[in-house]
Amino acid sequence: MLKYVVKRIGMALITLLIIVFLLFILVRIMPGNPFPSERMSAEQIANKRAEMGLDDPILTQFARYMGNLLQGDFGKGTSLYNGAPIKTVLSTCISNSFRIGGIAILLGTAVGLLLGIVAALNRGRFMDGFCTVFSIIGVCVPSYVFLIFLQYNFSFKIPFFPYFFDPSRFLFSSVMPSVSLSLFTMSTIARFTRNEMVEVFDSDYVRLAESKGMYGRRLVTKHVLRNALIPIVTVLAPLVVDLLTGALVVEKIYGINGIGKLMVDAIAGEGIDYNYVLALGILYSALYIGIMLVVDILYGVLDPRIRVAAKGEEA
Amino acid sequence: MEKQAAGKQIYVPRKEDFVLLGNRDITTDANFASQSYWKGVFIHFFKNRRAVVGLVIITLIVFFAIFGPMMNSFGYKDIVSFRNEKNRKVVAKGISPRIPAIHKLLTGEEYDDSFAEYTFLFGTDDLGRDLWTRTWYGARVSLLIAFVTIIIDMIIGMSYGLISGYFGGMTDNIMQRFVEVANSVPRLVIVSVLAIFMPKGMGLVIVALLLTEWIGMSKIARAEMLKIKEQEYVLASRTLGARNGHIIFKEILPNTIGPIITQVMFSIPTAIFTEAFLSFVGVGIVLPECSVGTLIEDGFNNITTLPYQILPPIIVLALLMLGFNFIGDGLREALAPKLEDM
Numbered sequence: 001m002l003k004y005v006v007k008r009i010g011m012a013l014i015t016l017l018i019i020v021f022l023l024f025i026l027v028r029i030m031p032g033n034p035f036p037s038e039r040m041s042a043e044q045i046a047n048k049r050a051e052m053g054l055d056d057p058i059l060t061q062f063a064r065y066m067g068n069l070l071q072g073d074f075g076k077g078t079s080l081y082n083g084a085p086i087k088t089v090l091s092t093c094i095s096n097s098f099r100i101g102g103i104a105i106l107l108g109t110a111v112g113l114l115l116g117i118v119a120a121l122n123r124g125r126f127m128d129g130f131c132t133v134f135s136i137i138g139v140c141v142p143s144y145v146f147l148i149f150l151q152y153n154f155s156f157k158i159p160f161f162p163y164f165f166d167p168s169r170f171l172f173s174s175v176m177p178s179v180s181l182s183l184f185t186m187s188t189i190a191r192f193t194r195n196e197m198v199e200v201f202d203s204d205y206v207r208l209a210e211s212k213g214m215y216g217r218r219l220v221t222k223h224v225l226r227n228a229l230i231p232i233v234t235v236l237a238p239l240v241v242d243l244l245t246g247a248l249v250v251e252k253i254y255g256i257n258g259i260g261k262l263m264v265d266a267i268a269g270e271g272i273d274y275n276y277v278l279a280l281g282i283l284y285s286a287l288y289i290g291i292m293l294v295v296d297i298l299y300g301v302l303d304p305r306i307r308v309a310a311k312g313e314e315a
Numbered sequence: 316m317e318k319q320a321a322g323k324q325i326y327v328p329r330k331e332d333f334v335l336l337g338n339r340d341i342t343t344d345a346n347f348a349s350q351s352y353w354k355g356v357f358i359h360f361f362k363n364r365r366a367v368v369g370l371v372i373i374t375l376i377v378f379f380a381i382f383g384p385m386m387n388s389f390g391y392k393d394i395v396s397f398r399n400e401k402n403r404k405v406v407a408k409g410i411s412p413r414i415p416a417i418h419k420l421l422t423g424e425e426y427d428d429s430f431a432e433y434t435f436l437f438g439t440d441d442l443g444r445d446l447w448t449r450t451w452y453g454a455r456v457s458l459l460i461a462f463v464t465i466i467i468d469m470i471i472g473m474s475y476g477l478i479s480g481y482f483g484g485m486t487d488n489i490m491q492r493f494v495e496v497a498n499s500v501p502r503l504v505i506v507s508v509l510a511i512f513m514p515k516g517m518g519l520v521i522v523a524l525l526l527t528e529w530i531g532m533s534k535i536a537r538a539e540m541l542k543i544k545e546q547e548y549v550l551a552s553r554t555l556g557a558r559n560g561h562i563i564f565k566e567i568l569p570n571t572i573g574p575i576i577t578q579v580m581f582s583i584p585t586a587i588f589t590e591a592f593l594s595f596v597g598v599g600i601v602l603p604e605c606s607v608g609t610l611i612e613d614g615f616n617n618i619t620t621l622p623y624q625i626l627p628p629i630i631v632l633a634l635l636m637l638g639f640n641f642i643g644d645g646l647r648e649a650l651a652p653k654l655e656d657m
Contacts, residue, residue: 015499026508140636142588144595145629148615156619241501248503249595253615263503267510268597277511281504288501 005297012293019285020069024062027278074279086279089262094283097251097258099170101243103178108185108243109236115186116193117225123198131190138187144249146180151253164255177254181247185239192235196228203227230302237295241288259283356573359649366645372638376631380458383451391452392603394443437627441617449605450627454635456606460517461586464524469579471525472532477563477571479533480540491537494530502527506593515598520590528582535578539571573650580643584636591632607632 056064068074074086119131154176155163166173200206201224209223248260255261259280266276350358360366384391437446479490506523513519543549544567552566587607593599594608595615602609607628614625 015496018496019500023504023508027511136637136640137633139640140633141629142591142632144592145611145632148618148625152618152622249592252596263507264596267507268515274511277507281507284501284504285499289499292499 001300004300008293008296012289016286016289019289020066020282021062023278023281023285024065025058027274028058028061069282074275086275090259090279090283093257093259093262096167096256097260100174100177100256100258101181103174104181104243105185105240107178108182108239109189111182112186112189113193113232115190117197117220119190119194120197120201121220128194131194135187135191138183139191141183142249143180143184143247144253146183147177147250147253150176150180165257167257177250177256181243181250185236185243188235188239189232192232193228196231197224200224200228230299233295233298233302237291241291356646356649360645363645363648365641366649369638369641369645372634373642376454376635376638377458379451380455384448384455387445387448389445389448391448391605392444438621438623440613440624441621446624446627449610450631453605453607453610453628454631456517456600456604457587457590457608457635460520460524460590460606461583464521465528465579465582465586467525468528468582469532469575472529473536473568473571473575475529476533476536476538477540477568480537481544481559481563481567494533498530502589506598510598516601517599517604520593520599523593524586524589528586531582532575532578535574536571539574540567543567543570573646577643577647577650580639580646584639587632587635587639607635 072087074090115131115134119128122128151163155161161176162169162173206223209219248264251258251260252264262276263280266273266280435445435447437450439445475490479487505526509519509523513522549562549566552562590599590606591608591611594606595612600606600609610628611625614628617624
């Protein structure tokens with residue numbers, strides 16, 4: 001098991017390094033020039049380039065960038081926020097995005113699981129149908145459309161919730177974005193849980209447990225749910241990444257100062273801020289790879305068969 | 316044991332046991348003529364109520380996307396206006412959805428504005444453009460982008476997966492490592508890096524979709540290839556001297572097409588979704604062109620003044636997602652029917 005984990009971590013780190021390198025190269029060979037050239041003479045630009053080390057070989061630059069990166073230094077933005085250090089801007093944005101995403105994940109997973117379990121236990125009855133319809137709607141309608149709907153009805157028509165995000169009233173103003181973000185997770189999890197549980201209910205080992213006289217909550221929690229949960233973990237992983245990194249459009253609509261909005265500002269504004277694109281690209285990739293890694297390992301912990309298979313591979 | 320059991324229960328023959336059986340007790344098994352694979356898939360698909368609903372929805376939307384913009388005289392970027400008797404331009408700004416004939420029938424009076432005789436089924440937007448035309452034109456753009464990119468993705472992903480799975484060994488190893496790295500880059504990062512190199516617009520959306528969607532297809536194609544390549548007919552073909560290209564694309568490809576088509580059906584809504592989201596964020600379709608995404612954005616910008624404006628594109632988007640998901644589910648079940656569904 002330990003060997004498997006170490007191997008996975010090693011592979012994830014190598015993949016991340018490759019991606020960071022590719023991103024770095026792509027951003028460095030971009031067309032155009034990072035300084036507003038009308039206001040600076042050629043000599044000034046040359047000085048500035050030398051000062052920032054842009055004339056060094058690309059590998060030297062990369063090594064320097066990585067060195068800074070490991071100390072948590074992302075450099076400075078070229079056009080956003082008047083060139084403030086990316087680190088400070090990023091930390092506020094990350095905390096906002098993560099808190100709202102976190103609430104959305106908890107809400108979505110909890111309600112989704114509950115809904116799925118209830119639907120599976122009442123197969124073919126009203127709750128099952130409700131779960132199906134709910135999950136179809138949740139998958140078909142984008143979260144930002146839900147947010148627009150909520151915003152129109154509960155901030156504009158009935159002014160109860162704030163129309164835009166207000167950091168001073170964090171919990172209160174994060175209700176609407178969190179709820180709308182969680183709907184997709186909720187419906188995906190609900191549908192998946194229901195299908196998995198129905199499948200497990202039909203399996204031989206549950207029939208065996210039933211024939212031994214096991215029923216009720218013990219059967220559901222110990223035998224059905226435990227086995228149904230394993231595949232759900234894999235479905236949850238990409239959803240978690242999406243939510244933690246902040247759904248772009250939701251943040252844009254609700255005026256949340258998060259990494260999603262930062263990304264939109266960096267790519268969709270007048271000028272493109274390359275350093276932010278690079279920093280955010282690295283951040284997103286790292287999160288994505290990190291969570292996939294956690295899922296892979298968790299999967300091994302949850303399902304002994306995979307552990308065994310991995311051992312067989314090593315031998 | 317046997318003696319005991321026999322001793323306890325002795326069967327006494329009755330009179331009825333000796334009556335000749337007539338035709339009444341003989342039931343014939345329902346007999347199906349053997350049918351081709353695709354005919355079976357076809358029958359299964361159309362038995363599935365949801366799949367048929369999905370198909371109807373998509374057919375309707377495609378029909379309107381093609382013919383909808385032609386159904387009235389307004390162009391998708393035309394601002395509806397006319398010159399009044401004082402030669403001033405009157406623009407049909409922000410008119411709510413209406414059909415004059417029905418309004419007259421219900422209330423007995425005509426509209427009292429300058430556009431009394433015009434029908435605006437979905438109303439007009441803040442600049443005075445007809446939303447019926449724009450909605451269907453936008454749906455056309457979104458569908459076109461989705462179809463084109465997904466078909467190209469299918470070709471790329473399928474070839475990649477089939478080749479990787481067929482040759483196996485070192486080739487497979489290298490090709491799969493590449494997929495692994497490509498798959499670890501979030502879509503958003505790809506889009507943002509692309510935004511540095513490309514002008515915003517349709518091209519950016521298409522390239523972004525091309526770069527991301529092929530991976531899923533290649534995985535499915537590879538899995539199918541691994542299943543199929545050990546079968547006898549492949550060996551037979553090789554024995555007869557067929558070359559690799561022939562075996563991969565002529566012999567094996569037709570047998571992997573089912574799962575790939577299913578994947579295509581699930582990728583199309585993803586593509587539409589991505590397009591809508593990129594256009595909403597502002598790196599997608601550029602004005603005055605429109606797509607479902609830009610229409611939703613327009614609607615959002617005017618939501619406090621013209622709340623009806625956002626509804627048509629949202630409903631079209633939701634129906635597209637619904638339809639393709641239903642078709643995809645139906646196809647998956649029809650292609651690999653489980654015993655319980657039969």
